[in-house]
Amino acid sequence: MNIVVLGLQWGDEGKGKAIDYLAGNFDVIVRYQGGHNAGHTVYHGDRKVILHLLPSGIFSPSTVSVIASSVVINPIHLVSEINGILALGVGLDKLVISELAPLILPFHQQLDIVFEESRYLKIGTTKRGIGPAYEDLAGRRAVFMRDLVDENDFYHQVKPLSEYYNKIIQACGGAPVLIESYLDDYLAAGRFLKPYVRNTIYLLNRLHEERKSFLFEGAQGALLDISLGTYPFVTSSHPTVGGVLIGTGLSHKAIGKVIGISKAYATRVGEGPFPTELKDATGDRLREKGDEYGSTTGRPRRVGWLDMVALKYALMVNGVDSIFLTKLDVLDDLDEIRVAVAYELDGAQTEIFESHHNRLQKVRPVYRAFPGWKKATSGIKRENDLPKETRDYLRFIEESTRVPIEYISIGSGRDQTIRRNSE
Numbered sequence: 001m002n003i004v005v006l007g008l009q010w011g012d013e014g015k016g017k018a019i020d021y022l023a024g025n026f027d028v029i030v031r032y033q034g035g036h037n038a039g040h041t042v043y044h045g046d047r048k049v050i051l052h053l054l055p056s057g058i059f060s061p062s063t064v065s066v067i068a069s070s071v072v073i074n075p076i077h078l079v080s081e082i083n084g085i086l087a088l089g090v091g092l093d094k095l096v097i098s099e100l101a102p103l104i105l106p107f108h109q110q111l112d113i114v115f116e117e118s119r120y121l122k123i124g125t126t127k128r129g130i131g132p133a134y135e136d137l138a139g140r141r142a143v144f145m146r147d148l149v150d151e152n153d154f155y156h157q158v159k160p161l162s163e164y165y166n167k168i169i170q171a172c173g174g175a176p177v178l179i180e181s182y183l184d185d186y187l188a189a190g191r192f193l194k195p196y197v198r199n200t201i202y203l204l205n206r207l208h209e210e211r212k213s214f215l216f217e218g219a220q221g222a223l224l225d226i227s228l229g230t231y232p233f234v235t236s237s238h239p240t241v242g243g244v245l246i247g248t249g250l251s252h253k254a255i256g257k258v259i260g261i262s263k264a265y266a267t268r269v270g271e272g273p274f275p276t277e278l279k280d281a282t283g284d285r286l287r288e289k290g291d292e293y294g295s296t297t298g299r300p301r302r303v304g305w306l307d308m309v310a311l312k313y314a315l316m317v318n319g320v321d322s323i324f325l326t327k328l329d330v331l332d333d334l335d336e337i338r339v340a341v342a343y344e345l346d347g348a349q350t351e352i353f354e355s356h357h358n359r360l361q362k363v364r365p366v367y368r369a370f371p372g373w374k375k376a377t378s379g380i381k382r383e384n385d386l387p388k389e390t391r392d393y394l395r396f397i398e399e400s401t402r403v404p405i406e407y408i409s410i411g412s413g414r415d416q417t418i419r420r421n422s423e
């Protein structure tokens, strides 16, 4: 069955670990949105590798790894990521990159910085140029991977865009990015990438007709979706399930099952509402134990309790079939664990997730407390060996979401995963 693996929170849910765990069973793994703002941590043997653009199936020699057409690509970054993987002795002959992937150009990164500085509501972007590159796609000005590999077209497409944006960058007090300063590097990257570049829409549909199995790898998380997330504190793509169809050119018939990844608590990087945020010693403790520092930017993540209102919303808009719950072991030492079961807004209780920021900023979480289990769980192999308090916590999540928890992750290792009988 084809599965979509996507984040149910604000990213960093542990999708890399989940996908790495599940990947061995699939013929094709597809990244369908986002760019190198993502950071998916996987292990190649004992070696920790953070993938930003390459799909997490890259280490499996028989898996076709596809970067599909709604992924925005910084070609210089992609070349260096590919070289890093080749240096590990891993072959990449099954990597395919969409010719319709929009490019991130150097001025996009500069625009990301100057736009952020001039905003009333700062987003705290990754400063990778992701938003401005997607803006060009919506503005019908995007330059695509296929323009880069056709060297003549590339210069003619980029030149007017570059001049246009340099005026804006200078007006905002930034330094212009002259095309001469990057043209040769981009063209060289295009020559390097050319053998991997194809029409992935037809390729993916052919593989689907041949009944190959697919894993669709989401980046970021549902609450960062440009249309369904905590706008404007979102990324500029669709990490939700709809992004799979737009991002790949496959139809809904290609989606069999949706697995949603959620931490046993919550984190967020960058600005924006976070009703269950902990700004106290418990938050610091979770941040340290959970190593909650951005895998792309190194920024400390904001940390908080699990928020059932937000989780239920993410499960609803994605039609999630089962949950892969990560980092449960990070809660091991706590005396008490809290979960937001509702919000208080304007004197009334609500379970509605008001995704736009101005109402969500005002809600106050209504908590339910659970006793901590105060035992190490990371070596446990079977569900029944988990402490009773842990199992009660899991049962509560399942009963209130009515979505089964199919996998429990209790450490970064592949073997630190408990699969439950959820079917």
Ligand code: IMP
Pocket (backbone or CB within 6 Å): 010, 011, 012, 037, 038, 039, 123, 124, 125, 126, 127, 128, 129, 130, 131, 219, 220, 224, 233, 234, 235, 236, 269, 270, 271
């Ligand atoms: P952008 O995607 O760089 O435009 O950043 C927009 C928002 O999404 C910021 O709050 C980022 O911190 C957040 N964000 C983007 N990518 C990720 C990710 O992979 N994990 C977590 N947060 C992310």
